[in-house]
Amino acid sequence: MAPRNRKLQEEAIASARRIQFQTSRNCLIVFLFWVTSLHIVGLFFFTRGFLLTRLILDDQSTCNTPPTSIDRNPDCWYPKQFSKAIIIVIDALRYDFTIPEPDSDLLYLNALTLPFDITQRVPRNAALYKFIADPPTTTLQRLKGLTTGTLPTFIDAGSNFAGTAITEDNIIQQLLSAGRKIAFLGDDTWTSLYPLHFDVNMTHPYDSFNVWDLHTLDNGVNKHIFPLLEDQEWDVLIAHYLGVDHAGHRYGPDHPEMRKKLIQMNQVLENIVKKVDKDTILLVMGDHGMDPRGDHGGDSQGEIEAALWMYSPKPFIGSSNLERTVDQIDIVPTLSLLLGLPVPFNNLGSPIIDVFLEESQSSWRNVAHASRITASQVKRYLEEYARIKGQDIEHRAMRDWALADSMWNETISYDFSDENKNWRTPAEAYLKFLRNNLEQCRRLWAEFNPSSMNFGLGILLSSILTCGVYCFGIEGQAIELVSMFLQRIGLGATIGCIFSIIAAATVFYSVSILTASLAGYAIGSLLAFASTILSIRRRLRFQPNFTFENCVAVLVFLIHAILFTSNSFTIWEDRILTFLIATLAVSMTLAAYRESIAGNVSRYSHGIIFLVLSRIASYSRVCREEQSRSCKTTFYASDLSTTTSPQTVLGLFIVFLILPRVIRRYLVQSGSWEGGAKPWIGLGLPLGLVMVVAYWALDAADNNGWLSNTDALGFYKISLARTILGYSLIAANYGWFHGPHCLDIKVNSISKVDFKADDTPSLHDSDLRVQIQGRNNAYGSFYLLFVVNSFIALALLSKPMAGISLAILLYQILALLELNQTAEKKSYLPVVVMFGLLAHSHFFSTGHQATLPSIQWDTAFIPSSEIVYPFSPMIIIANTYSAHILTSLCLPLVGLWRQQSIGPYDNLENLGRIAILKIFYHAIISTSATIWAAHFRRHLMVWKVFAPRYMMGGISLLVVDLTTTIISFGIGVSKTFKDISEIFGY
Template sequence: MEPSNGLAAGSLAFKDVTVQYNSAKERVSQDGEIQDINMRKEIQFKASHVLLMGFFLWIFLLHAIGIYFFTKGFLLTRLVLDRKSECAARPTELGNSTPATFADGCWHPKTFDKAVIIIIDALRYDFTVPFSGEPHHFHNALTVLDETARQTPENAFLLPFIADPPTTTLQRLKGLTTGTLPTFIDAGSNFAGTAIEEDNLVAQLRHAGKTLVHLGDDTWHSLFPGYFDADLTHAYDSFNVWDLYTVDNGVTEHLLPLLKPVNASKWDVIFGHYLGVDHAGHRYGPDHATTNAKLREMDNVLREVIAMLDKNTLLVVMGDHGMDVKGDHGGESDDEIEAALWMFSKKGIFGRGHNGFIAPPATAKERPVSQIDLVPTLSLLLGMPIPFNNLGAPIAEAFVGSGEPDWQNLASVNALAAAQISKYQKEYCLARGLDDSVFSLPQAFLKSGFQYWQDGVQSNEGSGLFASAYESFSRYQEETLQICRSLWARFDIPSMLQGIAILSCALAVLGSYARSRSMDAELVPVYLAQMTIYAVISTASFAIVTFGIFGNGIIDAALLGFATGGIFGFTYASVNIPQSFALPFPRSFWGWLAVVLTLSQSIGFASNSYTIWEDEILLCFLSTFASVAFISSMRQEFFVERVLGMFQAGIFLVLNRFASLSRLCREEQMPYCRSTYYASSTSSTSAPWQLLIPIVLATLLPAIIKTYYQGTRSYQGAATLWIGFAARLGLLASAVYWVLDAADDNDWIAKKGVLQTSKVVLARLLLGVALVVGTTTFVWSNPCISIEVTPGLDASADREVTPKPKSVKVFGYANVHGTRYFLLVINWLMALVLLQKPMGAGAIGILTIQILALLEIIDTNNLSQSAIGPVILGLLGSFHFFKTGHQATLSSIQWESAFIALKTIRYPWSPLLVVLNTYGAQILTTVAVPLIALWKQPPKKPRLLGDVAKALATLLLYYATINLATTMWAGWLRRHLMLYRIFSPRFMTGAVVLLVVDLIGISVSIGSLRWNFASIAEVFGWN
């Protein structure tokens, strides 16, 4: 044996050498005993490995159940009423001056026979109004809307169209057709899918026998299945944000022929949903030439449509939401909620009014209207009943008239809407068991409105009274809307508390297992068997109790019983098995530092400013650790360890600051933050210079990884091929992909079809090699070692040859576990680098080097058993989540990553690509967590599997603590003004991260150990 400079010799693996002087019979006997021992140890290892995976799977289920119960109580709900409005059931009689029904309409005389409703997805209001200063690309491109509204106000009007968050297309279409407010969960008797079952404008038109045509975004067909004429309807995939032309070209191709007089009898209402502007925004941002081109295309199309309309057809153009400065949406910033609404008719019946609350045409900023106001407006204009659940008010410009204000007509339509709202709120209170006295204040406005109406009918000079009636009805609608918002913001506190209790117990279980000093780390079979028995008995008992006493449904009772019974079984087994439980308090400075960093971050989520600046807080925490590690390394006994520890701490600190240069600022950070992740703050694409980042990464990163292997002479065997060739080639392929993507974005090459196909094929090959071929190779790979055997002969001076035991050197012995496992990290590294944008690829590369530096710091300071290593890995994952261009906001999700390896949406692959892009940093640190226990450990170190399990449990403990904190703060601050802007998105981010880390930890971090240990055992034997 010659252990020096990372070299060592093993005795068990080379028993034929160490026992070469024994007889053949003795050798056979010893070999048989060793084989029996190895077999027993292998069986024991496999059993422990399966039990560990079962244990962590149980932890995952606890987390999922806890999140489910809290979310069920936290996400706002409303009861969907099955009632439908009918022509024969007019909600009110407006005195004796108007009949109950009309020959040419329902509830109110209809104004139009037909309608063309065009939705330009993400049409922001300022895209449609003139701009006199230094224009952006989105200015002065779509001019026809403002032009007609100003030149012929009797024919058209253009207004800001305010969307209720969340500003996602699905939720917006629900509001645009039902007239009600969006909530996260709409609970009703029909809850079988995404189809809108409550009363809505489309259903009313269909019920009236109208022929409906839909063109464009296929989301309409999931919401209204079977409503549209099958022969005339043409739907297109809505999720392919890379495609700017297919949907728009298809809509225009089929829309214009339908408007010709020869086809007028084939349809009554056309819904056309264009997606090009939205997709251009997602891909390039609003301030881009492509967005300008799409807006000009819409301008030309609308001019053609206007020219083809007749007087009996209403034209409505609107955006379902806006977009932020990067072209994304989903939140509640002004740019995201302020869309545009334009209505046009050749009848010349529209007007502005002149009484202050209806803006005159000369104002610079038109008065905004809510999107739910569209439903009663279109219903009455088309002679339809107002949908039963509607909460909107008719848009005044459509009914006030083109000359002197027609206050009687305006008051009439608002009386109808107000009476329907009153009917709805009474039915809702009855269904919910609520006291309708909560609507007493709005009811006063309703009564005064009808009183003004009656007085106006009886008076010869009724304009002023009708105007007062209109004001009262408007106040009634506004007040009722506010009360409904508060009613639907009622949280299910018991369900939220149940979720928090389960998450807290799961946290306690993880803490007792991860940091207890006497718990059997490998969960011996007798321990888990007792826990399982107790858990099964308790599960049934608690399920019956929750179902019978607390009134939970069968599914909820079963879930609560499972969670409660499992926790009880774990606790009972821990208490009753000797030396299986101890309080998990830290006993060292490093342990307390891990606790302080975790709790400090958790407590801070109670502050909105802390949550907003979380990325900067994490930078401070990681810099603090690097500084403490530098000081600690200076105190090491041996000079080599001092230098190595200080050097790695310095690298960790410098890379931390360097990674902080990659930033994606959230709106609340402005103007104190400048985004660098994209080409600019107004673009969603990378600058050309950023294409150098993947190229530099492919050049330098494999060489840097190689130096860490060479430190223990481990750059042997599979490592030379994996690091020197496969990793370099994979990273280079990723760089080529992003060059091709930039060429496609910027039209550098004319043959776009060939370009798109080439990059998709390249991405698929790289992902296949990294995750499929790489994992398969990892399973069968040998350790990263090289064995050198010197001759066993010694020539003496008199040339007589005498026997001498053979000398065996094993290069890479000192880090045999860590270097082999790190090959799996390289596989995931190649995949995740591809799925990030170029700047994000640089952040993932920096993260990889920081992981290696952290491992050296842990080894130098003898911290492999401390909680600080996994906690710092958790902090690194959270920090680089921000550095890869993400924030705890819906609008920061890089949906375009779903098309990196695909041309169209394919389930489940498209969502998986988005998850890997979004949580790539946390995934990589979770894959790397076993290295905390494996790095620089000898082949036969005892209880190594348990050490790995404790490291993973500690990482999960960190993420579970963050999730519990964000969950509790979101529940406590549920009435906070910034709940849905800051606290709720952070809670949802923490919940998803925890579940993703759980699954990766089970399937990769623990699941891969079987082959890592087996490969090493083939050479050195089992522990």
């Protein structure tokens, strides 16, 4: 019975240890979720205070309530000049697309010539303007400005994927209130902004986000617009073309496809002009421009300079001898007054002077009338806005108003029959008020909430302190304390939520229940954690390890964190990171050299490989506007394109041909080229990579017009992309869950030999010796297979040059893991800091910058021809933060690589510290960017440099948190420990 009891006792102990491990693992994952929740709450409150949307007033202008006295008995506020209007929006129509340059060889010039030619031929019937957009130059925000006359706020750019209905006063609503019929064709963004405003029988919206489709929407608009022009059952016809914008995103402006689209638009305008009668005004406009690569969203000159062309067979344009540059919001009061409508209540624009000048150049009578009405409405809006906000209007523009009004009342009688009056003087005074007020609003519109910002920063800093205490302050088994932490954190969070909800319901009525709950949750849980730390303060020991590489890692860490104190440092972060990576890599290589000088010299050679790869990766870049004079874009085929060169696809094929051999080499060196590694790396990975190369080869063929049947090609591309994603994320992971490990059993037969008296050998029965191959890297090799599956999907969702960058990143990680094995006493700090640096560096080398135009929106359509929520936004995030995702997936390898198959509980302790340390690094970098964005919130470059960098840092922090918590630990580590423990009986 003794052996049986002993066996039962061993099984009970093993079962208890498994339960203990599972409990500790689950507690660690929940603790990581809690840290992530602190980051979410901190960023929420900071963003709520930093990127506030403006106050939207619900007031509506009406004909019965003009903002000033009206003595001319007009149709409404101003005599109606036109009964009908045709509004053609050519998305991304840059101003220089419409200006001929006979001696230029740029493909986008001399293609759309109609507006300029007609304006030159009949200047009293047409006018061509440089149409200045307010950033952000995204379509949804521009449409809001073009219809309401208001300024956008920066946070509105985040809603460009899904607009919400406009509730403030706007020209579309004014048309509807006046009983006008509105027909609409084209970009479905309009129907999301104005869902019930267009005549259902004359509305034909089309999906707007498939930037790879240049023709479907435009052809659909052309199909319906000309029958509508013949029927004339509408009062206003709006058509929004997208082909030019999509050609820019896909190919860049200087491309044959762009020229084809501009020629097509020129022909469309020729046909429309023939249908315009004298009672109709035609407006052709771009909602924004595009940068040299065809992107938009920022505030570069090419992005904000759109074109506006107005035409009518009836003469209506005067000559002001002024530069024809107008703000986009100026179209709102101009068109409203021309159509006999009230100016929308929230409008901040000015009437366009040329449109209201009479035939005589010296007569400014109508300009004075229109500018006084518009200025009076703006003043009424400002007074109402100040009343609701409880503020006084004291800025300089109001002094301009007082001067203009005094001039009007004292020197000009309100008699429009007198043409000899000096109408120009009061007109220019009112226009000056409007311009100055607009500039003041642009500078002061962002109403920051310091209390909310400071609270958010406090939560972020507290989360950093929490991670720091866990990583560096707790002596001994920190994993044992996580359960106690969570119990008290849960209690504190519950109490905090209850008290905050009661306070919001009884005292602070202006605070929403959600906001109060989040604040109470964060404060309560942090106080509970702090109380727990105080109760175990005797176990707190800060014992820094002052090794050379640790000191360099801390120095590099701090330098990266303080980059955001300067806009110049932030702009050149990509180049600075290359230097920081090289510095830390040299220190780690020198440490490896010292410890390997008497042993295996090849160990520290991995540091040299790492340095070479870092230099190669830095070659891939996308230059931001501020770098243009000292930077050349290498990520795309040229500075003026967003397409991939065929040579890059060939390079991707070569790199992917080498990558499986590189991984095999590292597995062989670690003794893990056994079992499942051979079919996985030898066959499965190459198959997935070949399919990725095939997809991008098809894309190159599509972009370069090598194949004629583009519809079939698009179908094949989407089918192949879905096959790759299914293969890598579903089939391969299913095989990983149920397939073999990187282990093999080798049985050796050993014969016993005896010698007789005469020294003659005699063979006896053999003994069997069992040897487990791959045991010394059982954890790391098996987990690496999980990483490889995700790598295939990331390579597909990244463009070819980015795929090369990610392959280099994976190679660098493997070299770094081998380099770290040379340390006699492993220090994880330099390795984890290097992981963070690599994530940020390869963010840039995968074709991104901390700017809106660098977002690769077209990748959302790799597996689909239309937007599919929530998958399309997830694909954009995976593309943008592929380097952060890959480094987070590889993070457990820092503690698992070449880790002998000891008990999983011992490994979990190290992995917990490594995970918290990685989050600690990214939290400091992101919080630093957030702090300096708050500090420089009145800086000239805040919306161009500091705010985008803070937003990029905040999203990357959450991506790292969730990837580390859910995928790396929740799935990868859990499965790895479970299988290896069962194999070795732990």
